[in-house]
Amino acid sequence: MANVNHEHHSDSLKVGIAQIAPVWLNREQTLAKVVKYAKRAADEGCKLVAFGEALLPGYPFWIARTDGARFNSPVQKEIHAHYMSQAIQIEAGHLQPLCLAASQRKIAVMVGCVERAPDRGGHSLYCSLVYIDPKGIIQSVHRKLMPTYEERLTWAAGDGHGLRVHQLGAFAVGGLNCWENWMPLARATLYALGEDLHVAAWPGDVRNTSDITRFIAKEARSYVISASGLMRKADFPTETPRLELILANSSDLLANGGSCIAGPDGEWIVEPVVEEERLIVANIDHSRVRAERQNFDPAGHYARPDVTRLIVNRKRQSGLTILGESDGD
Secondary structure, three states: OOOOOOOOOOOEEEEEEEEOOOOOOOHHHHHHHHHHHHHHHHHOOOOEEEOOOOOEOOOOOOHHHOOOOOOOOHHHHHHHHHHHHHOEOHHHOOOHHHHHHHHHHOOEEEEEEEEEOHHHOOOOEEEEEEEEOOOOOEEEEEEOOOOOHHHHHOOOOOOOOOOOOEEEOOEEEEEEEHHHHHOHHHHHHHHHOOOOEEEEEEOOOHHHHHHHHHHHHHHHOOEEEEEEOEEEHHHOOOOOOOHHHHHHOOOOEEEEEEEEEEOOOOOEEEEEEEOOOEEEEEEEEHHHHHHHOOOOOOOOOOOOOOOOOOOOOOOOOOOOOOOOOOOOO
């Protein structure tokens, strides 16, 4: 649980959203772009910058455009194999350039990654939301609990290990991926941990962010940052497997952004920004959270734990438990 003692912190926090497109399925070039925007946000005085869902190395846009549910398809196998090769493996140091930038510029980063997790055998992919603190230390990796619809053809289901919040100034920061933000118990977990700055990461569409951002803010009496990506035909590298097939079934704009920020009263701090690659910056004030919690605090004075209570399993799920090993084995 985050330390939510605000006594020694300023109420003010400058936050940023980097609404950008990936260099699709190119881990190295997309990471360089993420690092550039993280540094730019720090240079503008931000203490937190958020990026969209699965931005590193990109959302699986091909599935809906290439008959993705066809079983044993050579097309699907080829693209998935390429996707896996470009995924993030944290233990291999793939995020170190971003951690270094966070440390050097003293900025926290929330970034969506496609994670190739070695603790599950190393050949399944997870939609993960990674929090890097201002010292450049990865503090949590939240694997999306349930991929949505066609996402299940390429992403595995996650677990509760990363359902955590992190102290940043006066705020306790947490986050969820895309449609996880509709899951009331996932939200309730973060509320109970003291979250008052929520990052909702999206692949990028204003239809997703226009309503739920304000709804969560009103329900939680918290600030809500919806961080979305963009995706245009020009963002597909020429070496993308089956590129002609993907583009033949794609519009010029596959993801239009929609990044925005709502205050703890549910009103807009920044209205949704569409069809524009840019750094969005805003100042937020923790005193507004405390003011709105006066009449409603969903995990505090308005809760009834004697009537309803939530149980969270934070154990990292694995299919293997090794018994009897010693340090010398």
